Amino acid sequence: xxxxxxxxxxxEEGPRExxxxxxxxxxxxxxxxxxxxxxxxxxxxIDCVSFVNPKKVPGMADAEQVIGxxxxxxxxxxxxxxxxxxxxxRALETPVDVVGSxxxxxxxxxxxxxxxxxxxxxxxxxxxxxxxxxEKGIGLEWGYVMTAFGCNYEGFIPTERVCLMVxxxxxxxxxxxxxxxxxxxxxxxxxxxxxxxxxxxxAVRERWPDLPLALHLHDTRGTGLANAxxxxxxxxxxxxxxxxxxxxxxxxxxxxxxGNICTEDFVFMCEEMGISTGLDLERLIDCAHMxxxxxxxxxxxxxxxxxxxxxxxxxIHAA
Amino acid sequence: xxxxxxxxxxxEEGPRExxxxxxxxxxxxxxxxxxxxxxxxxxxxIDCVSFVNPKKVPGMADAEQVIGxxxxxxxxxxxxxxxxxxxxxRALETPVDVVGSxxxxxxxxxxxxxxxxxxxxxxxxxxxxxxxxxEKGIGLEWGYVMTAFGCNYEGFIPTERVCLMVxxxxxxxxxxxxxxxxxxxxxxxxxxxxxxxxxxxxAVRERWPDLPLALHLHDTRGTGLANAxxxxxxxxxxxxxxxxxxxxxxxxxxxxxxGNICTEDFVFMCEEMGISTGLDLERLIDCAHMxxxxxxxxxxxxxxxxxxxxxxxxxIHAA
Numbered sequence: 001x002x003x004x005x006x007x008x009x010x011x012e013e014g015p016r017e018x019x020x021x022x023x024x025x026x027x028x029x030x031x032x033x034x035x036x037x038x039x040x041x042x043x044x045x046i047d048c049v050s051f052v053n054p055k056k057v058p059g060m061a062d063a064e065q066v067i068g069x070x071x072x073x074x075x076x077x078x079x080x081x082x083x084x085x086x087x088x089x090r091a092l093e094t095p096v097d098v099v100g101s102x103x104x105x106x107x108x109x110x111x112x113x114x115x116x117x118x119x120x121x122x123x124x125x126x127x128x129x130x131x132x133x134x135e136k137g138i139g140l141e142w143g144y145v146m147t148a149f150g151c152n153y154e155g156f157i158p159t160e161r162v163c164l165m166v167x168x169x170x171x172x173x174x175x176x177x178x179x180x181x182x183x184x185x186x187x188x189x190x191x192x193x194x195x196x197x198x199x200x201x202x203a204v205r206e207r208w209p210d211l212p213l214a215l216h217l218h219d220t221r222g223t224g225l226a227n228a229x230x231x232x233x234x235x236x237x238x239x240x241x242x243x244x245x246x247x248x249x250x251x252x253x254x255x256x257x258x259g260n261i262c263t264e265d266f267v268f269m270c271e272e273m274g275i276s277t278g279l280d281l282e283r284l285i286d287c288a289h290m291x292x293x294x295x296x297x298x299x300x301x302x303x304x305x306x307x308x309x310x311x312x313x314x315x316i317h318a319a
Numbered sequence: 320x321x322x323x324x325x326x327x328x329x330x331e332e333g334p335r336e337x338x339x340x341x342x343x344x345x346x347x348x349x350x351x352x353x354x355x356x357x358x359x360x361x362x363x364x365i366d367c368v369s370f371v372n373p374k375k376v377p378g379m380a381d382a383e384q385v386i387g388x389x390x391x392x393x394x395x396x397x398x399x400x401x402x403x404x405x406x407x408x409r410a411l412e413t414p415v416d417v418v419g420s421x422x423x424x425x426x427x428x429x430x431x432x433x434x435x436x437x438x439x440x441x442x443x444x445x446x447x448x449x450x451x452x453x454e455k456g457i458g459l460e461w462g463y464v465m466t467a468f469g470c471n472y473e474g475f476i477p478t479e480r481v482c483l484m485v486x487x488x489x490x491x492x493x494x495x496x497x498x499x500x501x502x503x504x505x506x507x508x509x510x511x512x513x514x515x516x517x518x519x520x521x522a523v524r525e526r527w528p529d530l531p532l533a534l535h536l537h538d539t540r541g542t543g544l545a546n547a548x549x550x551x552x553x554x555x556x557x558x559x560x561x562x563x564x565x566x567x568x569x570x571x572x573x574x575x576x577x578g579n580i581c582t583e584d585f586v587f588m589c590e591e592m593g594i595s596t597g598l599d600l601e602r603l604i605d606c607a608h609m610x611x612x613x614x615x616x617x618x619x620x621x622x623x624x625x626x627x628x629x630x631x632x633x634x635i636h637a638a
Contacts, residue, residue: 004514150628152631153631153635154635155632155635190625191591193588193591193592194548194552194588194592195323195591195593196591196592220621221584221587221588221621221622221627222544222584222587222588222620222622223544223548223587223588225541225542226544226545226548226588229513229542229545229548229549230548258621258624258625262541265540265541268540269512269513269540269541269542269545272510272512272514272515273512273513273514273515300619300621301541302538302539302540302541302619303540303541305577306539306540306577308540309474309510312472316472316473316474
C-alpha cells in the first residue's frame with residue numbers, strides 16, 4: 001500500500017447531508033449544538049446548511065438561523081451548499097464561509113432533474129459564480145463532478161465523460177483567470193465499486209497526473225469504505241464524510257436515503273492503517289450519538305455502536 | 320486489479336449468526352422458511368444452526384428442530400457449527416450436513432473465554448474431532464483461525480502468531496493422514512483493516528503460496544467490505560457472509576453485536592466488478608427483507624434498502 005497518503009483531510013458534511021433529509025421539526029438550536037460539538041473534534045471544515053428552496057427541502061428552511069447562530073471556533077470553516085446563483089446570493093447574505101467552488105454533473109439527465117438546468121446552462125451558471133467570486137474576492141478552491149461513477153437515469157458513466165467534465169472545470173477556472181485546488185469526484189447515487197473508483201481515478205490521473213483529487217462518496221449500497229480504501233491506495237488525500245453516516249437511515253420511512261461514508265468509521269479505518277486524520281475519534285463518537293439523539297432514529301455508522309479499540313487497548317496496557 | 324478472481328464462493332451464515340443473537344421467541348417455522356428461501360438463491364452452503372449450550376444461547380435451543388424441518392434442495396449443504404466435541408456429537412444425531420473442520424484461535428484469552436479451553440486443550444479437542452471424522456467417513460475440508468486480525472483481550476495479533484496457527488492446523492490434518500482444502504482467517508471481533516488483511520494474507524502466502532485462503536469477516540466497525548475488497552484483490556476466492564448483515568443490529572439493545580459482511584452487499588460489489596458469484600441478487604434482497612421481518616428490527620445491509628441497479632438499467636434499456 002505504498003501510495004497511501006500519510007494523512008488525509010476530512011470535510012464533515014453531516015449537518016447539511018443529514019438535516020436536509022429530516023423533517024423540519026428538528027429545533028434550530030440542536031443543529032447548532034451539533035455543529036459546535038463537531039468543531040471540537042479537530043475538523044477544519046464543516047458543511048452546515050444548504051441554500052435551497054425551503055418548499056422542496058423543509059429541513060433546510062432555517063439555514064440562515066443555523067449558520068447565524070453557530071459560535072465560531074478559530075481555524076474551522078463553516079460552509080454551505082448552493083445549487084444555483086440564487087442560493088449563492090442567499091449564502092453571501094449570511095455569515096457562512098463561502099468557499100469558491102464550481103460544479104458540473106456527468107449525467108445531463110441527473111443535472112436537469114437535480115438543478116433544473118441542462119449542461120450548457122450549468123456551464124453558464126458556473127461562469128456567473130466565478131464572476132461573483134471575483135467581485136467578492138472569494139478564492140476558488142475545488143471543482144466538483146457529480147454522478148462521476150454512475151447515474152440512476154443514464155447508468156454507468158464512461159471515464160471519457162468524467163475526463164470531459166474535469167477538462168471543462170479546468171477551462172472554466174482558466175477562463176476566469178483562476179485555478180482549481182483540485183477536483184472532487186462524487187459518487188452521488190452509490191454506483192461506485194473499488195474497481196470503478198480505480199478506473200476513473202486512473203483515467204483522470206493519466207491526463208492530469210498532478211491534479212489533486214478528492215472523493216465525495218454516498219454509501220448507498222455498502223461499498224463506501226471499500227471505495228474510499230481503493231482511493232487511499234491510489235494516494236487520494238481528501239474526502240467528504242458525514243458523522244454517524246448522516247443522510248442515511250436504516251428505516252423504510254427514509255427508503256433510498258443513503259448517507260455519505262461515515263466520518264468516525266472512516267477515521268477508524270485510516271488511523272488503524274497509520275494514516276493520520278488529525279481528528280479525535282472518541283469525540284466524533286460522542287457527536288455521532290448526539291446526531292442519533294437529534295434525528296431520533298438509528299443512523300448507519302458502525303463505530304458509534306461498537307466503539308473504537310481504545311478501551312480494549314487501555315485495558316491491555318493496564319494489565 | 321489483476322489478481323481478482325473470476326468467481327467467488329459464498330457460504331451463507333445468516334441463519335446461524337443471526338438467530339443465535341436473537342431471543343428464543345422466533346418461531347422455528349420462520350427460521351426454516353428463511354433457510355428454504357435462501358436455498359433458492361443459488362447458494363451451495365447455508366450455515367443453519369449452532370450446536371451450543373441452549374442455556375447460553377437460547378436462540379439456538381431449537382437447533383435440532385430447525386435442521387430437522389428444512390426441506391432439502393439438491394446441491395445445497397445445510398451446515399451447523401459446534402465449538403466442542405459434545406456439540407459435534409449432537410450434530411451427528413441430526414440430518415445436518417457435517418462438514419469436517421478444525422478450529423484454533425490466535426488469541427488464547429479469547430479461546431478460553433469463548434470455548435472454556437486453552438490452546439493446548441483446543442488442539443487435543445481438534446484431534447478428537449479428526450478421529451470422529453475418520454470413524455464416520457466425514458471428509459476434512461477447512462481449518463479456521465479465529466481472531467486472526469485482533470482480539471479485544473489481547474489486541475493486535477502478530478502475523479507470526481497467525482502463521483503458527485496455520486502451521487498447527489496443517490500439522491493436525493497431516494497427523495490424521497488428511498489434508499485441508501484451505502484455511503479460513505476470521506476477523507472475529509472486527510479489528511481488521513484493508514492493510515492488516517493485506518499484511519496477514521501476505522505473511523501466510525509467503526510461507527504457503529498454494530494454500531487456498533478464505534475469510535470470515537465481522538463488520539463490527541464498518542470496514543468489512545473494504546477488507547473483503549482488499550482480499551479479492553489478492554485473489555481470495557471464498558467468503559462467509561450473512562444475508563442482510565444478520566448478526567448485527569443498529570439498535571442499542573444489541574449493543575456490540577455486529578454481523579458478518581452482508582451477503583447481498585458483497586454480491587452487489589463482486590458482480591459490479593465482474594466477479595461472478597452464481598447468486599441471484601434480487602432473490603437475496605427478498606430474503607433480506609424476510610430476515611428483517613422475522614427478527615422484527617432493521618438489519619445493517621444496505622442493498623436491501625437501496626435495491627440493486629437492475630431497475631435503473633432495465634428502465635435505461637427500455638427507453
